[in-house]
Amino acid sequence: MTATIRRLAGAFGLVGVLVVLGAVPAAAVGETTGSCVIEEVGRAEDKYGSLDVLEETHQEDKLKKFGEDLEKCVEAPSPIIPELDEIIWGGAAFLILFGFMWWKGFPAVQRAMQARSEKIAADLDAAEQAKTQATTVLADHEAQLAGAKAEAAQIIEDARAQADLVAAEIQARANEEVAQMRARAAADIESARSQAVSDLRGVVADIAVGAAERVIQSNLDVDTQRALVDAYIDEVAGGNA
């Protein structure tokens, strides 16, 4: 960019020089009235010899022509149509300047425009990429947000399910403990009842057996003892002992 500006500055500088140079001939073409009169006088003298001769000889037509030529020197130039030499110098300067501009300035401008276009296109591409990237990031963020929301919902749902499960476990445990307490109470009652029955049965047995023992011992005389011994021997002999 800086090189392009430098080239453009150089081109305009060169054009300025050429304009100055081209103005010199134009200034030379723009002669003064005095010089014009001098030139006309000189030209008339070259053509007719001496002007005095013309007056003396009353060559009126020539004097009139000379007078018209002098009048031309004092005539104002046309405000619209330039002088021919100006057109030539101006045209030549224009052509030179146009050629120079075509040769140096236009490529530079074209390159600058191309660079500018490329830069704008690159900026547009970068902007498009940034936009695409922003869109992608936005989509990612939205996806992450959606995922986070879904995850949060899942966590809440899991927590609720876990709470329900814990509550169910506590309820089940409480029911189980109640059932165990009832079972233990029933077992204790049954045990106490069994113990009472057993104790009662033992007391009854002690009474009954004690009575039987007293009856037996009171009847165990020598004959009974011998009879018992004989019965024992018979049982052993019979293999029933």
Next chain:
Amino acid sequence: MPDERLDGYAEALLAVAAAEGQSTLIEDELFRIGEALRANDELLAALSDSRFPIERRQGVVEDLLGDKASAVTTALVSMVVGTGHGGHLPDIVDAMVARGAATRDRVLAKVRSAIELTEDQKTRLAQAIKSSTGTDVEIRVIIDESVLGGLVTEIGDDVIDGSVRHRQSQLRENFG
């Protein structure tokens, strides 16, 4: 007391009884003395108590047996007490009696009874055991009033309990 030493004493007692020609009597008396000591823990402890002099313990034996046992039996018991093994006398006597029965090709059968058995009852009991178990036994009766009635026969580790006490126990268990 090691089995070897116990068997040695049993064999010595048996040899003395045989030498005196009173094997049956001495074995029977020693068996009764041994069972009496087994049933009386205090007396058994006194005979084996080292705090008392041996002469004192032997004097107790002689005072207790006196005219209730033969002189040989009394001397044998005093000898065992004098060696300091009075506490093992029941076991020594058991080994002696079993060894004596074995020399006669029989097995010792301890019979507990509330009354003394007649010879006829002993013979019939031995025959009954032989017919039931196929073993020739030598009956040794122990008077034990705790059996109340009937008999309890011990042959080695086998016990045939036909006592009134056992029947009462069964009755009590059945009531329980």
